[in-house]
Amino acid sequence: MAAVAVPRGWAARPSSPPNVAARRAFAWPFRAPLTPDPVLGNPRGRTRHAAPEAVRSLAVQRASRHGLSLTAPSRTVGGVDPCVEQADVVVVGAGPAGSAAAVALARAGRQPLLLDRAAFPRDKPCGDLIGARALAWARRLGVDELDLAPYPRLAGAVLTADDGRLDLAPMTHLGRVLLRRSDARVIPRATFDHALVRAAERVGAEVRQATVREVGPWLPGVGREVLGQGPEGAVRLRARAVVVAGGYGCRVAADVAPSPRGDGEPARGIAIRGYFAGVDAAPDRIVFCLDAWVLPGYGWVFPLPDGRANVGVGTLVPGDGTEREHLRELYARFTTDPASPAAAWLERATALGPPRAWPLDLGPRRRRLVADGLLVAGEAGAFVGPLTGAGIAFALESGARAGTTVAAALAAGGAEAATIAPYARAIRRRFDPWLRAEAAAQRRLSDPSRLRAFLDRVRPLPPTAALGARLLLHLG
Numbered sequence: 340m341a342a343v344a345v346p347r348g349w350a351a352r353p354s355s356p357p358n359v360a361a362r363r364a365f366a367w368p369f370r371a372p373l374t375p376d377p378v379l380g381n382p383r384g385r386t387r388h389a390a391p392e393a394v395r396s397l398a399v400q401r402a403s404r405h406g407l408s409l410t411a412p413s414r415t416v417g418g419v420d421p422c423v424e425q426a427d428v429v430v431v432g433a434g435p436a437g438s439a440a441a442v443a444l445a446r447a448g449r450q451p452l453l454l455d456r457a458a459f460p461r462d463k464p465c466g467d468l469i470g471a472r473a474l475a476w477a478r479r480l481g482v483d484e485l486d487l488a489p490y491p492r493l494a495g496a497v498l499t500a501d502d503g504r505l506d507l508a509p510m511t512h513l514g515r516v517l518l519r520r521s522d523a524r525v526i527p528r529a530t531f532d533h534a535l536v537r538a539a540e541r542v543g544a545e546v547r548q549a550t551v552r553e554v555g556p557w558l559p560g561v562g563r564e565v566l567g568q569g570p571e572g573a574v575r576l577r578a579r580a581v582v583v584a585g586g587y588g589c590r591v592a593a594d595v596a597p598s599p600r601g602d603g604e605p606a607r608g609i610a611i612r613g614y615f616a617g618v619d620a621a622p623d624r625i626v627f628c629l630d631a632w633v634l635p636g637y638g639w640v641f642p643l644p645d646g647r648a649n650v651g652v653g654t655l656v657p658g659d660g661t662e663r664e665h666l667r668e669l670y671a672r673f674t675t676d677p678a679s680p681a682a683a684w685l686e687r688a689t690a691l692g693p694p695r696a697w698p699l700d701l702g703p704r705r706r707r708l709v710a711d712g713l714l715v716a717g718e719a720g721a722f723v724g725p726l727t728g729a730g731i732a733f734a735l736e737s738g739a740r741a742g743t744t745v746a747a748a749l750a751a752g753g754a755e756a757a758t759i760a761p762y763a764r765a766i767r768r769r770f771d772p773w774l775r776a777e778a779a780a781q782r783r784l785s786d787p788s789r790l791r792a793f794l795d796r797v798r799p800l801p802p803t804a805a806l807g808a809r810l811l812l813h814l815g
């Protein structure tokens with residue numbers, strides 16, 4: 340049996356190409372306090388940690404099963420010699436942002452390790468509207484067309500408000516031509532995100548289930564340590580760079596952790612959605628309900644195949660701790676009140692399980708996006724439109740750009756902050772104007788009289804249907 344010499348500060352490293360099974364053998368226990376989420380409390384629950392000695396002996400046994408021997412520990416933690424698994428680039432979170440980063444990294448010849456606390460396919464509370472920008476990115480990232488095929492292309496939208504409805508579906512040939520390139524669909528996130536994860540695996544990313552507790556400080560010339568917990572025990576990795584793509588409020592790295600809301604920044608959002616069967620809605624129209632009682636948010640009915648639909652309500656967080664109760668009241672009224680704008684579609688519908696709520700980090704926010712060996716992508720960077728709550732397109736684009744940037748930096752020598760700073764500049768240049776425009780529109784249109792005046796003004800204009808549909812299908 341071969342003994343692998345382990346240099347000080349590193350764990351046994353299998354030779355290239357990376358032997359995944361052998362790398363798994365070097366998981367090591369780690370304890371870190373959980374940071375409670377201000378909105379969700381602690382949704383992740385507590386994890387039990389195995390005793391360090393027991394896990395070390397397991398690691399030694401596994402190493403020996405893979406023909407390796409654990410000879411020299413790197414350094415001491417709590418009096419025990421830990422083993423640190425080496426990774427090239429670790430991506431925290433396998434949502435759209437993380438998968439996009441992993442695809443970009445793998446395509447650039449890196450070996451991304453994509454960690455997610457959930458096993459895929461996993462649900463993510465969402466409206467499931469994969470807008471035209473998001474779908475174009477997903478295709479660019481190699482998502483399988485077979486995964487998209489069951490979900491029809493959207494052909495328009497319907498807006499309802501207290502004084503009527505506005506049908507935004509192009510009626511003329513010119514309008515239909517305008518919409519031809521706007522391929523947007525409603526695809527459950529359990530399916531869409533899994534398709535992206537598989538796209539990342541196909542190009543060589545390794546996907547592993549683990550909850551990351553902490554990304555350690557920068558070790559010059561080395562990288563960062565990533566500490567967490569997987570189903571088989573603790574995980575301790577050392578990576579040359581880390582992409583943080585853990586979604587809402589991801590606080591795993593102290594030097595890029597989200598700060599409290601700053602002056603002039605938008606309130607946080609919160610939304611709830613449930614699935615219904617037997618919904619009487621056009622299969623190719625998304626419905627937005629903007630009645631005064633639901634402002635400053637909106638309700639939606641987004642159709643899925645076979646008469647199913649994703650139905651939800653989103654609003655801003657008032658900041659007084661009543662958000663969950665308020666949201667549930669809005670949802671109950673939206674889905675069950677016969678006077679609700681959704682009643683026409685839901686009259687004969689039945690709920691498929693309980694609804695799920697989740698917060699949204701609406702942008703733009705002053706947030707640090709890069710530090711030495713670290714990039715933040717997706718909703719962890721608050722890239723979510725404050726008018727629509729749409730964040731998937733931003734997540735995919737930022738993830739892909741993060742992956743490309745860090746791969747180029749590593750190829751050129753290292754991922755120090757100065758080398759990866761172009762990522763932050765490009766993201767700010769591309770996203771901030773859009774997010775600011777949405778924030779301005781959100782402020783104006785959350786006033787019912789202004790919303791009514793706006794709808795009255797655009798309703799009679801001939802291009803409203805085609806342009807309105809195109810705009811709505813491109814918001815995500």
Ligand SMILES: Cc1cc2nc3c(=O)[nH]c(=O)nc-3n(C[C@H](O)[C@H](O)[C@H](O)COP(=O)(O)OP(=O)(O)OC[C@H]3O[C@@H](n4cnc5c(N)ncnc54)[C@H](O)[C@@H]3O)c2cc1C
Nearest residue numbers: 432434435436456465466468551585586610717718730731
């Ligand atoms: C109710 C609701 C409706 C929405 N509707 C839409 C919509 O219709 N269209 C749209 O474009 N956007 C919508 N959004 C916004 C959209 O869901 C997010 O912007 C998008 O999911 C962000 O993608 P992401 O990859 O950054 O994060 P996520 O999709 O949140 O993925 C993050 C991943 O990281 C994992 N993770 C988190 N922490 C850790 C950790 N410590 N260790 C390991 N893994 C971790 C999570 O398990 C998750 O898989 C909606 C949001 C909500 C709440």
